[in-house]
Amino acid sequence: MLYTQYTTKIVALAIFGLALLYYILLRSPDHTFFNMGEDGPLFLQTAKHLVTGAPSPGSPLFHITNAVWMRMFSFGTEYGTVAILSAVYSAITAGLLYLITRNILAPLLWISSAIVLSQSTILELYTLMTLMMVLGYYAYIKDKRVLAYFILGLGVAVHHICGLGFVALIVTDFINKRSLKPALAFFLVIPLFIYIPLTNRPPYYMIGGNLPVDYIKYFFQTAAGLAGGLPLWPADNIYGRLWDLVRVTGGGLGLSLVLVYLTVKNNWKEHLPTLLMGLLPLMYYITTSDSKSYFTTLPTIAFLAILATKYDWRSLKIVCSIICSGLIIMNIFLYDFGRAIDKDQSAVQFYNQLEELPPGSVLETCWCISNSIYVNMTYLHNLENEDDIYIVDTEFFRMFGGRGLDGKLTSKDIWVDRIENAEKEGKLFRVKAESFLEGNIVPASSKEVLDKYVNSDFYKDSIGEYNNGISS
Amino acid sequence: MTKIISIPLIALGAILWIVLSYISQPLIIGEEVFHRWNQGTSTSYLVGVFTFKLLFTLVVIGAIGGFFASKFKHNNAIRTLIHLSSTIMVMLYIYAIYTIYD
Numbered sequence: 001m002l003y004t005q006y007t008t009k010i011v012a013l014a015i016f017g018l019a020l021l022y023y024i025l026l027r028s029p030d031h032t033f034f035n036m037g038e039d040g041p042l043f044l045q046t047a048k049h050l051v052t053g054a055p056s057p058g059s060p061l062f063h064i065t066n067a068v069w070m071r072m073f074s075f076g077t078e079y080g081t082v083a084i085l086s087a088v089y090s091a092i093t094a095g096l097l098y099l100i101t102r103n104i105l106a107p108l109l110w111i112s113s114a115i116v117l118s119q120s121t122i123l124e125l126y127t128l129m130t131l132m133m134v135l136g137y138y139a140y141i142k143d144k145r146v147l148a149y150f151i152l153g154l155g156v157a158v159h160h161i162c163g164l165g166f167v168a169l170i171v172t173d174f175i176n177k178r179s180l181k182p183a184l185a186f187f188l189v190i191p192l193f194i195y196i197p198l199t200n201r202p203p204y205y206m207i208g209g210n211l212p213v214d215y216i217k218y219f220f221q222t223a224a225g226l227a228g229g230l231p232l233w234p235a236d237n238i239y240g241r242l243w244d245l246v247r248v249t250g251g252g253l254g255l256s257l258v259l260v261y262l263t264v265k266n267n268w269k270e271h272l273p274t275l276l277m278g279l280l281p282l283m284y285y286i287t288t289s290d291s292k293s294y295f296t297t298l299p300t301i302a303f304l305a306i307l308a309t310k311y312d313w314r315s316l317k318i319v320c321s322i323i324c325s326g327l328i329i330m331n332i333f334l335y336d337f338g339r340a341i342d343k344d345q346s347a348v349q350f351y352n353q354l355e356e357l358p359p360g361s362v363l364e365t366c367w368c369i370s371n372s373i374y375v376n377m378t379y380l381h382n383l384e385n386e387d388d389i390y391i392v393d394t395e396f397f398r399m400f401g402g403r404g405l406d407g408k409l410t411s412k413d414i415w416v417d418r419i420e421n422a423e424k425e426g427k428l429f430r431v432k433a434e435s436f437l438e439g440n441i442v443p444a445s446s447k448e449v450l451d452k453y454v455n456s457d458f459y460k461d462s463i464g465e466y467n468n469g470i471s472s
Numbered sequence: 473m474t475k476i477i478s479i480p481l482i483a484l485g486a487i488l489w490i491v492l493s494y495i496s497q498p499l500i501i502g503e504e505v506f507h508r509w510n511q512g513t514s515t516s517y518l519v520g521v522f523t524f525k526l527l528f529t530l531v532v533i534g535a536i537g538g539f540f541a542s543k544f545k546h547n548n549a550i551r552t553l554i555h556l557s558s559t560i561m562v563m564l565y566i567y568a569i570y571t572i573y574d
Binding site for chain 2 (some may be wrong): 033034035036114115118163167169171174180243246247248250251252254255258283287291292294316323326327330334335341435436437
């Protein structure tokens, strides 16, 4: 018995080590436009300067952990130092999946998934989010329910998806007629959110000020189908999203879905918490704002991988394990930063171009998906260099009033003047991008910028009303 | 007999798995979504999504609220809260559908 427990822990540790090595070898050494890591520059700001992060919902635990880590260790670039934590969290999750299932298939499914790999090699919070869910689940199946709810509460201090784990456990407890009092431990995390008002200070990039109304806007203002980071409607069509769904689940879990189906068919009630923790994030993705949010399905991979090991079909498990090993090799050729993807380090080039702009420049970022990475990088540049490059961007114009360092540029007139003066002084630029994976800064004319934003119907319909509300 | 049928099916499934994983790359690295960003969203999809979210929220409110209502003495007050929150959800739903068709 002792030998078995000892062996299990050694194997889990070996899986952690190998997974970590795999992620570190493939990781992005510096800023990148790839793998939808649009929040990377923002997370570097929060880690380095302890400013407020994105409203989903504030992620205090993630930011504090990054800040502490960054002050203790150094691995190449600042970005690379913090990004390595994604690899560590993902590798711990792999080891934990083995501890839970005592079957090599679960960690193999996790490690071989390209979606998991994509988020383990960049600066993002989704591997920590999944780790918190798996840890909470682990405590729950060990019958430490207070701890389980508490961990999921901590998970919400990383990302609100962990709240779906809370729903999964509370529904399970409800159906099994167990006391719901342990669920109160979920709310013990609330004091951690004091991080948000503590770090909210000028120039108020994320929150427009320090009044209660500013916090309400931060959490609930609707932009691009989001309210406080929660998606309200999808900017896509059903066929595209279903195709995404097939690729996310089929490409990530493949044949093991047969095992999942058989497990659930055998005894769904026994596996209800696992099933809900896997399926709720998937439902979230299907109804979410855009198809790039595939990273919200990381818990789906983890929990359905656990379910796949529960059905006794040894030969299929062996086949799945072999395919997973093949996929790991294939992923090395598809996702290796610097060799397979992001050879030119386009995001680093973009950041270097920012450093060449004259102080007080106005930069129009293209109206395209994930342009927030341009905005986040510019804000990072401003913080690092005490510079003030003003962003003109439809989405951020509406959400944050297109503020520079003074935090006051919310009036249309101020913007028109600033854009026109910038052109006269040769300080007006725009981002030219043929795809999301690049971003070149080129000179712009005030007419094209004003026509695109201030004089556009979009501005009149939404931004105009917003600014009128502020000025009144 | 089962083995004879399952072996080709498993082989097919294995090939599909690898192919799907391979063709997911443009979605995952972000190349694909850039071009899909400006696509319109179909009305029926939006209505479907909102309906799903409404039903899901009502089920969660009903399950949690119903449990508490059965446990505490002041269950009428809790029931009123459930009805109130459910009504708000339905009103939000109607408003959302209105904005879609407006």
